[in-house]
Amino acid sequence: MAENVKARVRAPRSASAGEVATIKTLISHPMESGQRKDSQGNTIPRSIIHRFTCDFNGENVIDVKMEPAISTNPYFEFEAKIPEAGEFKFTWYDDDGSVYEESATVEVS
Amino acid sequence: MDFTRRETLALGAGAAALTLLPAGAYAATVDELVNEFTGGADVADGGVNLDAPEIAENGNTVPISVSADGATAIMVLAAGNPTPPVATFNFGPLAGSSSASTRIRLAGTQDVIAVAKMADGSFARTSKEVKVTIGGCGG
Helix, strand or coil: CCCCCCEEEECCCEECCCEEEEEEEEECCCCECCCCECCCCCECCCECEEEEEEEECCEEEEEEEECCCECCCCEEEEEEEECCCEEEEEEEEECCCCEEEEEEEEEEC | CCCCHHHHHHHHHHHHHHHHCCCCCCCCCHHHHHHHHHCCCCEEECCCEEECCCEEEECCCEEEEEECCCEEEEEEEECCCCCCEEEEEEECCCEEEEEEEEEECCCCCEEEEEEEEECCCCEEEEEEEEEEEECCCCC
């Protein structure tokens, strides 16, 4: 478990059925690339989030395979269809086995 | 443990690569990565939009966005990075469009490449040079 991992998501609170909404997500994480060296010149081992998924009511919106070249505090912006009221579920998978989850509820007006 | 289609493909491609190459000789170059992604299919130029800055002042966070109409997946590579793969975006049934934005690390001035897999199984690629003033990836 990397320290101080905090996920933030921005999704609409309400939408009309079938609307396409822009979703923005950010999670605070150092994304240690495996390329950096410490003061002794030893390589600091890689420790990144390697996968991010977003589902709405259990159906997949996007599934991202992430590599060390993704910046610190990974940010993703993408578009999702909202067919009915429900819940977005965002999941991040860490190299160290941790799983970070965040959700956002959407009402349909 | 159920494999997604992509993982199964990757496993197959990996196994194929291993049978062709002696152990230890495997260097993941851009061409090899593209071949792994496309399964050796022809790749058309164009059809993918890749937005990246001409000049990135800070290689640690370079904003990029990719989009391709009707793509099921888009892979992004950084040709000049120590490890070229950047990310693969797989669009699910509820994706509003085949587009995504993120921020990436670039070790220096180089080409960023986007390869899109279309729903009909064809592939398209585009590349864009980004000039980097301060390299990312850590010192």
